[in-house]
Amino acid sequence: WWKGSLKTRDAQGRYPNEAPWQCPTLPVGGPSLWLPCMVRAYTPPTERKKFYQNVSISQGEGGFEINLDNRKLKTPQAKLFTVPSEALAIAVATEWDSQQDTIKFYTMHLTTLCNTALDNPSQRNKEQLIRAAVKFLETDTVCYRVEEPTALVELQKNEWDPMIEWAEKRYHLMNGSSTSIMGPNIPARTKDTFTSHLASYNMWALQGNEYVITQLKSLILSMGLLDRHITVEKAVLLSRLEEEYQIQHWGSVEWAHDYDMYELRARTAAGTLFAHLCSESSTVKHKLLQD
Known part of the structure; x- marks a missing residue:
């Protein structure tokens, strides 16, 4: 379903009724269930059961990466989740570390913004x-x-x-x-x-x-x-x-x-x-x- 939705973007490159590029993706090696990224009005925000224990950051060739139980986080377009500064990486890691029994993606605004910057779904310069x-x-x-x-x-x-x-x-x-x-x-x-x-x-x-x-x-x-x-x-x-x-x-x-x-x-x-x-x-x- 998620992959199929890539074909339904509008003229601005966004999905219908979607909050801007909101859905974080799973880490490499994580559960295979894809998460819906479309958030419709008056429907409960997307949540899922927390599947990791520890969050850390590491420095790679392209910048700073987020690790969930030593598995690297990726974007909705399956790109390596890499940010340009250590401070931003720590802030994003804090969002993931603060999640309790369930992951409330709608509270993770910095993660959302990083996904938008990395994937650039609207393909704007x-x-x-x-x-x-x-x-x-x-x-x-x-x-x-x-x-x-x-x-x-x-x-x-x-x-x-x-x-x-x-x-x-x-x-x-x-x-x-x-x-x-x-x-x-x-x-x-x-x-x-x-x-x-x-x-x-x-x-x-x-x-x-x-x-x-x-x-x-x-x-x-x-x-x-x-x-x-x-x-x-x-x-x-x-x-x-x-x-x-x-x-x-x-x-x-x-x-x-x-x-x-x-x-x-x-x-x-x-x-x-x-x-x-x-x-x-x-x-x-x-x-x-x-x-």
Whole structure:
């Protein structure tokens, strides 16, 4: 079934109703059961019984590898799971080591991102990744404003304007906001500036950045995170500003609201950490991460 699903990708190279390249694969020599990678809405996330005891990392010719009971982890396309930095390898190994009786793949965001970077299921190059990121400016969360109610208008102005002002000062550009359904008019110079800046990141870091952008629906908030200008908690709150306003006035489903908030924080934090670790050139000792 899993191999057959490779033939059903859409024009963007993704599977229908799928979370981006989420399913980790089995280690070499592990059980032969293939795991479904398609995650449909309102269905329980994929889990399976834990089949290993010990997790370790080792350095190979292509980088750092993950070992489950001395068996090497591989990607969904059966490539050797190899990451470029020791720090990232330790972080991924921690995801696998923290699993209990069952492996909850939907909690392993760093593993997901590594699989995406290694397999590149959509077959995009660096230029295409950058172009997709910059295109988010046209629908950026902090650039779309409401005209009413007045309280929400003021809230967006007070919370979102400082982020736009920061971006304009940080990247020496002009950006704007709009209440029109057509969105703001983004100057070509602004797009060129972001394109040039993103070109300084490697392919792995760009994958992490795109993951953050899709969570927050905002390139500006994503860049604020990568530049350590705002925290993950702040970025998530800003991305959900209108929703939080509505909840304060109309209430919410208690458990659902909290769950969505924590999930969004987890994914955003993982994407930010991934981008940072993939941008670091130096290795990090085990004790540094343990501390």
